[in-house]
Amino acid sequence: MKHTIRRIVLNAAQKAFENGELPSGRFPEMEIEEPRHKSQGDFSTNFAMVSASIQKMAPGKIAESIVSSIEKGSLIEKVEIAGPGFINFFLSNKAWHPVIDRILEQDKAYGSSDIGQNEKVQVEFVSANPTGPLHVGHGRGAAVGDSVGNILSFAGFDVQKEYYINDSGRQIRTLGTSVWLRLLQMTGKEIKFPDDCYKGGYIKDLACEILEKEGKDFVLGDEKEAIEFCAKFAAEKILQGIKDDLAGFGVKFNQFFSEQSLYDSGRVQKAIEEFTSKDLIYRKDGALWFKTKDFGDEKNRVVVRNNGRTTYFASDIAYHMEKYERGFQKVIDVWGADHHGYIKRIDASIVASGRKSEQFEVILIQLVNLLRGGKPFQMSTRAGEFVTLKDIVDEVGRDAARFMFLSRSYDSGLDFDLELAKQKNSQNPVYYVQYVHARITGILLKAKKENIIRDIDFNKGKHLHLLDAGEEIHLLKILSTFGQTVEKSAKTLHPHVIFTYLMSLASAFHGYYNKHKVITDEKELTRARLSLVLGVKKVIRNGLTLLGVTAPERM
RNA sequence: GCGCCUGUAGCUCAGUUGGAUAGAGCAACGGACUUCUAAUCCGUAGGCCGCAGGUUCGAAUCCUGCCAGGCGUACCA
Structure with a gap:
């Protein structure tokens, strides 16, 4: 238009x-x-x-x-x-009528576009270390990353969703040690559990499992080997748990990428050599430093410490180089806001390897404050116990959780109230939108039952010129802007734009519903209105799908 | 100190690459179910858009400087 x-x-x-x-x-x-x-x-x-x-x-x-x-x-x-x-x-009113036919015709594709030009884009998100279950913050990142991927792909990008597994390095060794020590305690040894080990209850569970599987003699073996075994066992087990939790949250990845594989294939070593030969890596105080300062970072950064161990930065450099080698024109990382200091150095390494800074984008997710009935929900990090993503999905449901995470811009902190997310009333926006879908389904079922329409998915809206009520034109106008809303959301990488759109469409529909009857004695008007609400139903579904929320037929 | 994010109605937040008279939900008050689902709707009230400058026909939006809050500033991950 x-x-x-x-x-x-x-x-x-x-x-x-x-x-x-x-x-x-x-x-x-x-x-x-x-x-x-x-x-x-x-x-x-x-x-x-x-x-x-x-x-x-x-x-x-x-x-x-x-x-x-x-x-x-x-x-x-x-x-x-x-x-x-x-x-x-x-x-004039009739300028708006054709949108109905477009929606019914394009159906699930209505709102999609080709602005992405099939460009290969990778969205990497969650990427939590396999040292413990996913928590609330990961949930917000998962919802955002998944949704951004959906939106980009709807806007014509060729999207790949990836999870990076930090399965090498100190944290994994710490994990192994933690399990090992718990295991020793279980066999009766008096051991002071160190502060820098993982204290969550799941560590004991894992120790228990190993004990059951390997038997008591396990503790008599070589300690170094045993810790390595524990680390590997625990990491695999926890990663499987993470995958299950993500599946329960409706998040699907195209690929899980292992950090360790970058070492095994020599990619990290190759990256270090490459930059050393370009004079971008130098030795000082026994460590190897990357000249990130030459590319706008505050200071140069260590890639290999003086004890010979690589830093995470080293594998991150290799990982990002590897991403572009796989053919992605654009790489989007979703990180927690506490990692923002890391952006410059990754960006520096990417520019140093000959890519453009615009090919790399970081989505920073601000913190989630968990509330219960308006009161801050204290979690004791001291004891290592925290509210997991699974706890939340179990308590409030997947749809409510996802909708809540996507309701606000990720640039702002988010108050997530468990009680509110559970309520099934107007306080809870997810039902407000889903209710539209269910209500319309009810109308269409009734129309079908009364033989007004033979098939709910009839193809052509007829007699559209009869739609001339103010509320109807208002609805048509909103329906016609769905495409530009998706485009804006894709360009800004902000899913909450879709949320806001759905709320206004839902509001317009509920207002219309309360004022006008769809099924009336006038056959032609009824047909026109049925095609209007069918259009609304399809757009609501398309929008909810982008956010990873289901569109129920009944509530 | 430096860097990133935030500051809009009592609360939680939207605000279209700068547009005309500032938007929604919740909370408050008053109404609407013999109906296609009241998980809904209608009405009332509520504002130095953190403060001060600048840019121009025009600023909540862009620039600069302050103020306040959150986060980060490791040979940690």
Whole structure:
């Protein structure tokens, strides 16, 4: 619709130039926007204002000549000049009707686009260390990453979702030690459990499992080997648990990528050699340093410590190089906000390896504050016990949890109230939107039962011109903007834009529902309204799908 | 000290690559179920858009400087 308006304005400007009303044939970029107030029309352009300096005319005068040159088609009811030179377009009702046919025809594809041009994009998210179960923060990251992936793919990108497993290094060794020590305690040894070991109850469970499987003699074996065994066993077990929790949360990855594999294949070593030969890595105080400062970082960073061990930064460099080698034009990492200091150095390594900074983007997720009934929900990190993602999904349900995580911009901290997320009323936005889908399903079932329509998925909306109530036109307008909403969400990488859209569509529908009956004695009007609500149903479903939330037939 | 994020109604937050008169939910108050699901709707009230400058036809939005809060500033992960 916006494109149509733009074309009309440009045609009018060209015509005005040709008959001498405008001195210049140069037309600058204009905005076509949807004004807040109805009195300002359906669309508005600032063309006259941005042309003032080129035409050397007052905006009002330019607007006048444009308006007089506009070819009035059947879509436009009237055109007005207002304020400092806005040209306002008022569309006739029938301009909005075709959107219904488009929705019914495109169905699950309605709202999709090809702005991504099939560009290969990777979204890496969660990537929690396999040293413990996923917690609330991971949940927000999972919801955002998964949803961003869905949205990008709907917008025409070729998306791959990946989870990076930190299965090498100190944390895994610590994990092994933690399990080993618990195991020793279970066999009666008096041991002071160190502070820097993992204390969660799941460690004891794992120790128990090993004891059961391997028998008591296990503790008599070589300690180093035993700890390694514990580490491997625990990491695999925990990772499987993480995968299960993610599946329960409706998140599916295309690939799990192992950090250890970067060492095994020599990719890390290769990266270090490459940058050393480019003089970007140097030795100082017995350690190897990467010159990230040359690329905008505050200081240079260590890749190999003076004890010979690599830092996580080393494998992260190799990992990101490897990503681009796999053909991704763009790489998006979803991180917790506490890692933001890490962005510059990764970006530096990417630029150093010859990629553009624009090919790398980090989505920083701000903290989640867990509440219960408005009160902060204390979790004792001291004891290593915390509220897991699974706890939350079990308590409030997957849909409510995902919707809550995506309800706000990830740039802001999020208050997640468990009681509120459980409530089945207007306080809880997920039901507000899902209820629309269920209500419409009810209407369609009734229509089918009463033989008004034979098949719920009838193809063509008929008699659409009968849709002329204010609430109906309002709904049609919202339906017609779904595509641009998805585009905006894809461009800004912000899923909550979809959330906000769904809330306003749901609100418009509930208002309509309460004022008008869909199934009436007038057969043709009923058919028209049925196709309208079927359109709403499909758009609600498409939007919810992007957020990973189900669209129930009944509630 | 430096870096990132945030500051909009009593609370939680939206606010379209700068647009005209600032938006929603909750909470408060008053209404609407013999109906296709009241998990809903309608109405009322509520604002120095943190503060101060700047950029221009025009600023909640962009720039600068302050103020407040969160997070980060390791040869940790």
